[in-house]
Amino acid sequence: MMIEAIIFGFVGSFHCIGMCGPIALSLPVRKDTLTSRVVSILIYNLGRVITYAVIGLLFGLLGFGFKIAGFQQSLSIGLGLLILLMTILPYFSKKQFHNNNYLLKPLSFIKSSIAKLFGTSSLASLFSIGLLNGLLPCGFVYLGVIWTASLGSAIDGMIFMAFFGLGTIPAMLGIGILSNFIDFKLRNRIKKAIPVFMLLIGCLLIIRGLNLGIPYLSPHLETKSETLTSTECH
Template identity: 50%
Template sequence: MEVWTGFLVGLLGSFHCVGMCGPIALALPVFGEAKINLIIGRLLYNFGRIITYSVMGFLFGLLGNRVILFGLQQGLSITIGLFILVYVLIPKKFKAKLPELKFYKVVTNFIKINFAKLVSKKSSKSLFAIGLLNGLLPCGFVYVGIAGAISTGDAINGSIYMALFGLGTTPIMFLTSIIGKVLTFNLRSRINRLIPVFTFLLAILFILRGLNLGIPYISPKFEYPTANTIIQKVDTCR
């Protein structure tokens, strides 16, 4: 997956994320009395989120790299696409049960407890830390971003992919934290209706890439290194 698509996924996903992370953005404290501190604090918060996403991208990109070494990239790409399709097609009533899962409760409770502590401190460091925690919140679009990071097949590219994902979510989240409700309910509802369509197309792209059809950019041919190629590279590095 091309790393630039991370920004697109984040940008479109941000309209959905406002519903989950919007209350956190609105509740951010202000440190100091200078008006510029409001902007600095919100930027630090978003920078913290981007850092967390970047670390996640590095780790999952590293996982993708291991998959490539074992020649499983095609299967991984198809599997990711199918998982995203399943997520899109699952009825909302089942998705609504996600917060009832034990893992979800443990993560969200940890974030809520530490969020309350950090808000009371009202410092630049606490705002950055809130952003770091916010990046750990379970979110469907973050999972889509992680899938993209894995498909890059490289730790660095995975990190860049998720950093761009975070940057894509920043404009709406930043404006929400500054001026409150940026989007009207009707406009956000219309945009949210398009998100499943975009996610569906992204899933199809993952599946097509895994099918190895030789279509440039959409389904390029995977070239796996042979054992002799790997041995030659090792000898060259000696």
């Protein structure tokens, strides 16, 4: 699970360069030495990882509720279908969903809070920027959250999203240190491949929910009676 999460985060990090790249390039990092620059960037990314871990804990807990209710299979299949619809529908509809006033208000608050923190060059402000940046909309974070909910465990959800965040650090560290050498053509190529990756994740979640008993791909999911029995034994 941890290896899967790191790979997932690493692949998604190239998309993050486009989404979070401007923030990473503008961070009020300490530039006096390479060491201080690296430490500053790592502190910022630590904030992001912690936010992802908390999000994973919450959605893992939600998935656990579905597991206790005996709906883990249905949840996995439903989430897989949701990802497929999210990937396919935009090609058939010109309606834009991102201009939602209910989402814009909290998003504006987060962005304004980040902007204020940019005025202070300290490790505490960098850490806070990272915490807030983890709340900004990101397609790959959404995919990670959906996968987390299908795990049916708060702890597993927290671990998955934490390692997802760790998987994004190499690219984010690279853009912070080697900002003049980042090839944005690579980011654009990755962006074109994102729909294919989303379709793959959607199909994997559906196969996982089919409970085929295939290790790693479609492992046996506990039924409601099995979960309750296991809980009573503990």
